[in-house]
Amino acid sequence: MNSQHPPSSRLQADGVRLAYDDAVVVDDLDLQVPDGQITVIVGPNACGKSTLLRSLARLLKPSAGRVLLDGDLIHSMPTKEVARRLGLLPQSPIAPEGILVVDLVARGRTPHQKLFQQWSESDERAVRAALTATDTLELADRAVDELSGGQRQRVWIAMALAQETELLLLDEPTTFLDITHQIDVLDLVRDLNEHEGRTVVVVLHDLNLACRYAHHIVMMREGDIVASGPPAQVITADSVRNVFGLRSVVIDDPVSATPLVIPADQRQHGRSDDQ
Amino acid sequence: MTDLRDEVTSGAGTRHHTAAAHVLLLRGRVIRWSGFSVRLDVRSTSVCVVLCGLLMVVSLWSISVGDFPISIRDVIATILGNPTEDSEFIVGTLRLPRVLVGIGVGATFGMSGAIFQSLVRNPLGSPDMIGFNAGAALGAVTAIVWFDGSPTQVSAGAVAGGIVAALAVYLLAWKRGVQAYRLVLVGIGAGFAVNAFIDYLITRAEINDVQRATVWLTGSLNGRSWDEVRIVAVALAALGPLAIIMQRRLDRLDLGDDTAAALGINVARSKLALVLVAVCLASLGVAAAGPIAFVAFVAGPIARRLANSPSACIVPAAFVGALVTVVADLAARRLLAPTELPVGIMTAALGAPYLLWLLARQARTGAL
Numbered sequence: 343m344n345s346q347h348p349p350s351s352r353l354q355a356d357g358v359r360l361a362y363d364d365a366v367v368v369d370d371l372d373l374q375v376p377d378g379q380i381t382v383i384v385g386p387n388a389c390g391k392s393t394l395l396r397s398l399a400r401l402l403k404p405s406a407g408r409v410l411l412d413g414d415l416i417h418s419m420p421t422k423e424v425a426r427r428l429g430l431l432p433q434s435p436i437a438p439e440g441i442l443v444v445d446l447v448a449r450g451r452t453p454h455q456k457l458f459q460q461w462s463e464s465d466e467r468a469v470r471a472a473l474t475a476t477d478t479l480e481l482a483d484r485a486v487d488e489l490s491g492g493q494r495q496r497v498w499i500a501m502a503l504a505q506e507t508e509l510l511l512l513d514e515p516t517t518f519l520d521i522t523h524q525i526d527v528l529d530l531v532r533d534l535n536e537h538e539g540r541t542v543v544v545v546l547h548d549l550n551l552a553c554r555y556a557h558h559i560v561m562m563r564e565g566d567i568v569a570s571g572p573p574a575q576v577i578t579a580d581s582v583r584n585v586f587g588l589r590s591v592v593i594d595d596p597v598s599a600t601p602l603v604i605p606a607d608q609r610q611h612g613r614s615d616d617q
Numbered sequence: 618m619t620d621l622r623d624e625v626t627s628g629a630g631t632r633h634h635t636a637a638a639h640v641l642l643l644r645g646r647v648i649r650w651s652g653f654s655v656r657l658d659v660r661s662t663s664v665c666v667v668l669c670g671l672l673m674v675v676s677l678w679s680i681s682v683g684d685f686p687i688s689i690r691d692v693i694a695t696i697l698g699n700p701t702e703d704s705e706f707i708v709g710t711l712r713l714p715r716v717l718v719g720i721g722v723g724a725t726f727g728m729s730g731a732i733f734q735s736l737v738r739n740p741l742g743s744p745d746m747i748g749f750n751a752g753a754a755l756g757a758v759t760a761i762v763w764f765d766g767s768p769t770q771v772s773a774g775a776v777a778g779g780i781v782a783a784l785a786v787y788l789l790a791w792k793r794g795v796q797a798y799r800l801v802l803v804g805i806g807a808g809f810a811v812n813a814f815i816d817y818l819i820t821r822a823e824i825n826d827v828q829r830a831t832v833w834l835t836g837s838l839n840g841r842s843w844d845e846v847r848i849v850a851v852a853l854a855a856l857g858p859l860a861i862i863m864q865r866r867l868d869r870l871d872l873g874d875d876t877a878a879a880l881g882i883n884v885a886r887s888k889l890a891l892v893l894v895a896v897c898l899a900s901l902g903v904a905a906a907g908p909i910a911f912v913a914f915v916a917g918p919i920a921r922r923l924a925n926s927p928s929a930c931i932v933p934a935a936f937v938g939a940l941v942t943v944v945a946d947l948a949a950r951r952l953l954a955p956t957e958l959p960v961g962i963m964t965a966a967l968g969a970p971y972l973l974w975l976l977a978r979q980a981r982t983g984a985l
C-alpha cells in the first residue's frame with residue numbers, strides 16, 4: 343500500500359473506450375488493478391462502474407484501447423483460458439429453478455472441465471473448499487430457491503471461488519442484503535484476500551464499507567476515474583462533494599479508523615459540527 | 618465407480634479428511650479412469666431406462682393391433698427376420714416403419730423443444746409454439762407443391778423453411794437483445810402468418826398435391842414408409858450426439874449470459890450452434906411426419922419433472938417425445954377404429970389443456 347512502490351498489476355485497462363451501441367459510457371480510461379489487494383470501485387449510479395468491470399472480465403469489448411491480462415490482450419484470449427485466471431460474479435446471476443447448492447457451485451468448475459473430464463478429484467476438492475470458505479457446506483443439498491438473500495449470495499460467491507482463479511471480480515455483491523449479510527459477504531472477501539492472496543475487485547455502493555474493506559479505492563464519475571488510491575487519501579469531504587454532489591463530513595471510523603462519510607444536512611449552507 | 622454421497626477415496630490415499638469433509642451431496646455417480654471422468658445422473662438415467670422400456674412395450678402393442686391383428690410373438694419374429702406370410706407386409710411395410718417414424722419424430726421434437734425452452738427460459742418457447750415448425754412446414758409444402766419433391770427435397774425444404782422462420786422471428790423480436798416474451802409473441806404471430814401463406818399455396822396447387830399436402834400438414838404417421846424412417850434416423854444420428862454434447866453449454870447459459878461467459882463459455886457461438894441444431898432437428902421431424910402439434914411443447918417439461926433435474930434434460934425429453942407420439946398415434950388409430958385420426962389431432966387434444974393451464978399460471982405469476 344505504499345505509494346513509492348506501485349504494486350504489480352496482472353489486470354489493467356489501457357485507454358479504453360466502452361460503449362453500448364452508440365452511447366459511450368467510458369472514454370480513455372486507464373486502470374491498474376493492484377495484485378493481491380482488494381480494489382473497490384465506487385461512484386454514483388450510471389457512472390460506468392459495472393461497465394468497466396464487465397470489460398475487465400472480457401464481457402464487453404472496448405471500442406478503443408485495450409484490456410490486458412498478464413500482458414496479453416484479454417479479448418484475443420480463448421474464453422476458457424480467461425475463465426481459468428479470472429472469475430466474475432455478475433450483478434444479477436440467474437439460478438435455474440430447483441438447482442441444488444452443490445450443483446450450482448459445481449458449475450464453477452466449468453473452465454477446468456472437458457467433454458470426458460466431467461468431474462475430477464480436483465473439481466471435488468475445489469467445490470468442497472469453496473463451500474467451506476463461504477460457510478455453505480451445510481446448505482449443500484438445499485435448493486437455491488429456498489435460501490435467504492444472504493445465503494444465496496454466499497452460494498454465488500462459492501461458485502466463483504470454485505473456479506479457482508487468482509483474480510475475482512464482484513459486481514455489487516451486497517445489493518439487496520441487510521447490513522449483517524453485507525458485512526458477512528465483505529468479511530468473506532477480506533478472508534479470501536488475506537488467507538488465499540486473491541486479488542479482488544468489487545463494485546460497491548456503500549462508501550463507508552468501501553473504505554473499511556478496500557486497500558485501493560477507485561472513484562468514478564461520468565465514466566472517468568476521478569481519484570484512486572488508499573481510502574484515507576481518496577475519500578475526503580471534497581471528493582465526495584465533487585463526485586456525488588453531496589456535502590458531507592468525513593471523520594475517522596471509530597472501529598477501523600478508515601474514513602467515515604457522514605452526510606451533512608443538505609438544506610443548510612453551513613457545515614454541521616465535527617465530533 | 619464412486620458414489621459421491623459416500624466417502625471419496627483420493628488417488629493414492631495420501632490426503633486425510635475428517636469424515637464430515639467427505640460428504641458432498643452432488644447428484645449422481647462419477648466414473649473415473651486414468652484422467653477421464655464421466656458424471657452420470659442416476660435419476661435421469663433410470664427415467665430414460667423406464668421410458669425406453671415403456672416405449673418398446675407400446676411400440677410392439679401398436680404394431681400388433683389393427684384391422685388385421687398380429688400376435689406379439691409374430692411381431693417380434695418378423696422384426697427379428699422370421700416373418701410369417703401375413704406379417705411380412707403388414708409389419709414390415711405398414712406398421713413397423715410407421716412406429717419407427719413416430720419414435721424418431723417424437724425424439725427430434727422432444728430434443729428440439731427442450732433446447733429451445735431452455736434457451737428462451739420459457740416453456741412457451743418450443744419450436745411448435747413460436748412458428749419454427751410452421752416455417753419448416755411451409756418449406757416442405759413448397760417442395761411438395763412446386764417441385765413434387767422427393768423425400769430428400771422435402772427434407773431440404775423443411776430445414777430451409779425452419780431456418781428462415783427462426784431467422785425472421787429472431788430479427789423481428791430483436792430490440793437491443795432478444796427478450797423471451799417478445800420472441801414468444803413474435804413467434805406466435807409469425808406462425809399465423811406462415812400458416813396463412815401455406816393456405817394460399819394450397820389453394821393454388823394441383824388437386825393431387827393438395828391432398829398429399831393437407832394430410833401431411835395435420836401431422837400424420839399414416840402411410841409412412843422407410844423413406845421417412847431414413848430421414849429421422851439420419852437426423853438423430855447426425856444431430857442427436859451434437860445436442861447431447863452441447864447440453865453442458867446449454868446448462869451454463871441457463872445461469873445468464875454474463876455468468877456463462879465468466880465460466881468460459883463462448884456465449885454467442887454456443888447459442889448459434891444450439892439454435893441451428895434444434896431448428897434442424899425440429900425441421901427434419903416436420904419433414905418426416907408434418908408439424909405434429911404440442912410434442913416439442915410438452916416433452917421438455919415432463920422430462921424435467923420426471924428427472925427432477927435443473928438441467929435441460931435433452932435425452933429424457935427425447936424419450937418422452939417418442940413415447941407421447943407413439944401413444945398418441947396408437948390412440949389415433951384405435952379410438953374410432955376403423956376410422957383413423959391423424960396423430961396431430963390426438964397430440965393437440967393432449968397438449969391444449971396443458972397450454973391453457975400454463976398460460977393461466979404464467980399470467981398469474983406475471984411471467985408473460
